[in-house]
Amino acid sequence: MTMPASADNAPAFTPGYSGVEFGVIADGFPVARIDEITLAMLPLLAGGGFLASAWRQRGPLCDLTRANFYSHEGRLADEAAFRARVLETAEHRRELALLERVQMWMSCSTPLGASQMATIYEEGIVSHVTAGHGGFELSAERNSKVHPMLRAEGRWYEEDCAWSIVTFTYPQLFTSYERRCAERQLKDWWPEAWEAISGQVLVPGESHAKDRKAFELAxxxxxxxxxxxxxxxxxxxxxxxxxxxxxxxxxxxxxxxxxxxxxxxxxxxxxxxxxxxxxxxxxxxxxxxxxxxxxx
Incomplete structure (x- = not known):
């Protein structure tokens, strides 16, 4: 159970998540700090709010203002949704620290553009960042483990959706958050493969592609x-x-x-x-x- 920020804006630490500090900024909006990242729920005129972030804010949370935050990282229905996102982020960062990913500069060409940065997840599984559109490259051996219904013969998996295939195939190399996102992507865009592999039939509302096909037929x-x-x-x-x-x-x-x-x-x-x-x-x-x- 999370503890609400106290009325005097003193920080409240969440049991079980010692790295999460909740509070309220000077403008009256809920805020949370996880190591060097500070997250806030800023209001929208239409109601609800959106997730914003700040980097390396060392002072007391109650001294921060809206001007300290930037970016728009998704809508939030209410403060409960904000707290859920904060705890999800904390879980992701904690698990990420336990994975042995290695980042390095790698000067090479890829079908997605020139590589600017590479992350080695394990031998034969490398993610490349490019100027426009990055993705994963799998070795021939690693690619052979991908289910035939999902396998890319070229061994490249772009970062928008196909990355989820790599995550699904090698779940031990990814965080719980990444695995949940990958499952959502697979259901949305490869429903036939998901149903065949998992044995689960997707009902209306569980797959964007399947729902679109049903709409077009109807x-x-x-x-x-x-x-x-x-x-x-x-x-x-x-x-x-x-x-x-x-x-x-x-x-x-x-x-x-x-x-x-x-x-x-x-x-x-x-x-x-x-x-x-x-x-x-x-x-x-x-x-x-x-x-x-x-x-x-």
Whole structure:
């Protein structure tokens, strides 16, 4: 159990996490220090807050102000979510210190660009940082251990998503936090492989790619919005351009509709037109590219 910061802004240390110090900064926002990193929950106008950080703030937490913090590291619903992120960060840093990763300068070319820094996780498993887009390189032997449904024949795994394949294959080289993130990525982007390997069927909401495929199948014959903007000619309405199944192709039919602005929300995969409520529109358009065209 974590202890709330006391009313007089004195720091509170969390039992079981001796390296975590909670407090409140001078502006009244919750803050926590983990070694040389200080995290704060700064407010958003729409409610909730976002995670910000500061480096090597040595003084009392109560003396810090919002000006000491920078970056935007994700939204937070409330203070409980902030504390959860802090403890997760502490866990990650503690486990990271126990891993024998070796960082070194390595001058070499990679399919992802020139390497600027390399981290050796273990023999045959190297992560490269490049100017634009880094990733992992596996030796032939290491790559042979990757499941065939996930294996990259070129032995390179980019840092956006494919890194999770390396983590899944060699979990002992990664922290609990990294393993949780990797599992989320695999479920999102390689659902067929995840289901085949784990034997677990992903239900709606557990995989972005699987949910998108289901959406596309369910709405293949529906008009799905591909462009939208507030109408200059009809106040309170959103003018949209839609295609069957939301296809983006110059050769497919496009149709315009007017949707109440209060009703229009993009959603995860697109806004589906309800033809019983949203009539096709062929009047003056707010889309410059639509000049001279009309609805079918």
């Amino acid at each position: 709405h293949a014959d529906d008009w799905v919005v591909i462009w939208a903007l507030r109408s200059d000619h009809h106040p309170g309405m959103t003018e949209v351009i839609a295609t069957r199944g939301g296809k983006r192709d110059h050769h497919v039919d496009e149709r315009r509709f007017l949707v109440p602005a209060t009703e229009y929300e993009v959603g995860r995969f697109g806004f589906v037109i309800d033809e019983a409520r949203h009539s096709a529109y062929d009047g003056p358009s707010s889309f410059v590219s639509w000049s001279g065209r009309s609805a079918v």
